[in-house]
Amino acid sequence: MKIAESKKFAMAVTLAFAPALLLAVVSSSIDQRWADGVLTGDEMYGYEIPVFVLGIGAIFANLVAVLGHAFSTGNKGWGLLSLLFWPFSFVYVWMSATGKFKEKVSPSAA
Numbered sequence: 001m002k003i004a005e006s007k008k009f010a011m012a013v014t015l016a017f018a019p020a021l022l023l024a025v026v027s028s029s030i031d032q033r034w035a036d037g038v039l040t041g042d043e044m045y046g047y048e049i050p051v052f053v054l055g056i057g058a059i060f061a062n063l064v065a066v067l068g069h070a071f072s073t074g075n076k077g078w079g080l081l082s083l084l085f086w087p088f089s090f091v092y093v094w095m096s097a098t099g100k101f102k103e104k105v106s107p108s109a110a
Contacts, residue, residue, distance in 0.1 A: 002065075002068070002069050002072075003069075004065040004066055004068070004092075004093055004097070005096050005099075007097045009065065009093070009097070010096075010097040013061055013065075013090070013093065014090060014094075016055065016057070016058035017055045017059060019055065020051050020052050020055025020056070021055065024052075059086055062090060063083070065093065066079070066082050066089040066092045066096075067079050067082065069092075069096060
């Protein structure tokens with residue numbers, strides 16, 4: 001089993017990314033620090049930095065796993081889509097973990 005087919009991996013990257021997304025959405029709508037459209041490390045509270053670092057790490061880990069899986073199983077379209085629009089990598093990893101993408105079997109191996 002590849003890592004992109006693991007439900008535990010899909011759940012881990014989703015749960016690692018969710019708090020960063022929630023914090024960004026809630027903070028940007030009610031917090032004056034976002035008034036200029038940018039939140040730098042100097043403006044962040046101490047608990048926000050690890051949340052955002054974990055979220056960014058989850059995105060990159062997910063992208064690496066999805067790209068490796070997509071290109072090795074012949075789903076190059078999904079791989080390119082995930083590379084260009086990273087939120088699709090979360091869709092792909094969940095579809096892969098639930099069995100929607102299986103390795104293509106050559107006719108001679110069957």
